Amino acid sequence: MSTQVAEPGPALLRDALAEAARAVNAELDRLLPRPDAPHGRVQDAMRYAITVGGKRMRPFLILEGATLFGAPRARALRAAAAIEMVHTYSLVHDDLPCMDDDDLRRGQPTTHKKFDEATAVLAGDALLTLAFEVLADPATHADAEVRCTLSARLARASGGEGMVGGQMMDIVAPQHDFSPDDVALLQRMKTGALFEFSCEAGPILARAKSADCERLRAYARDLGLAFQIADDLIDATSTAEKAGKAVGKDAEAGKATLVSLMGVDGARREAVRIAERAAAVLAPYGPAAEALRRLPAFLVERDA
């Protein structure tokens, strides 16, 4: 048997991402409530926020992880929809005037600009809540222990000790003299924790061995770090037109990032090094993990 395999190029990875996005968008459409008077405004805003985003990177990770370990796609799609709801809620709240005060997200008005601040706060709250409703539902897995594990991990990853805690660090950063270690912790909480959940959800759904879960988490940690550095590089070097959002905000706000600490070239080298390490972790899974292995470099090379 030949070890030669057909390797997907960047075009194939883009196709795989697009296919995952289509599938999770259809699932989100099924799961989100339909606008229905007289509280339809919040449902409208939930759908708007979900529709404006994005690459559906986190759903892609869940779907790929589920396929790699043999979890049924219908279940993985529900977990993928749930993670996208949590990711979207965090963007809606982060964009608020009292937080990052962003008017644009992917070239579209942010939710509080399209609706109003109160509606944006409520739509974010409702998306976060719906994610846990989706995970707790028997349709997500026949075994309630699996559903509880997913709920507990997602809560941990997205709460005060995860994503929300990272956002808090980000906000207080200008008043602190953060070390590179502090910045790494901030990014691991703010972005990394949700990536970790996205990568372990597939193995959890498939009841994979704990060694496999740990391997996927190690991959996720580096993937999240590479993704965050790439995001900071876009903020430091891209144009608003290209990025579809305001750029140069980190430097303006005096926010500590690896780019501010290491410079643009140093940060880019670090991102490439981490992306290669992430890919190497998945070597034991062979061609079945090819798309996941290519993803870190793809994210580092993106410019929007």
Place this chain on the structure above:
Amino acid sequence: MSTQVAEPGPALLRDALAEAARAVNAELDRLLPRPDAPHGRVQDAMRYAITVGGKRMRPFLILEGATLFGAPRARALRAAAAIEMVHTYSLVHDDLPCMDDDDLRRGQPTTHKKFDEATAVLAGDALLTLAFEVLADPATHADAEVRCTLSARLARASGGEGMVGGQMMDIVAPQHDFSPDDVALLQRMKTGALFEFSCEAGPILARAKSADCERLRAYARDLGLAFQIADDLIDATSTAEKAGKAVGKDAEAGKATLVSLMGVDGARREAVRIAERAAAVLAPYGPAAEALRRLPAFLVERDA
């Protein structure tokens, strides 16, 4: 055997409420993260928001329901802490300048006044998330199906089709000509849904018969309605000093309430009628349900 039983008077009900509050406060102190740099600000704000409130009415309902059907107290306390986290998050977000814009809550600065708006948004998000982490944990019940049922019901009660949807209706109310039925729907979503969860959580933890769960939900619907009318009466008739918060806000904002629709006396009569109906529903449980039976009238008579 005599059917004569020692009936707890209002003082005994107050004692029972105070005891439940002490127990759930200790549980909340165990479950809430301790401020720990550098994201300690959000943990501080979570603790502040929890500490400022309140009567711990919803935890009381869970603890009483659990006792009535024989669920272990340690489990009921975790569910009680979770509901109080959700209730508190909703107050923190409702008090924001873009929502009700309240500076005071129980005579104390609201969370965004004590900290800042961004921290208040994040503390609310983290409290909501922590509630689902607590429910999914095996310490809440050995049977994961029970944990999932609690998570799903709490999500449903507090999300876009429950509490958040009710808050959305409340915000758009001044632009609508709401009928008494619309107002009843608003109140059932905004306040009633969480009361319903609080009353069914005990029976769920005890795996009580579905007829018992339904009876407790029927009680909860009327309790929530009576509570909301009493709240609106306080807003219409009390002073800020007595109520510990700004009053007269509903009329000022042109909000539709049963008080604005029926007048003060009509609304008070309606509240008393509903409180009596709520108490009657629990008659089959005899003296064991005495505290729950007395609660609706107690809530209607309160002035703060």
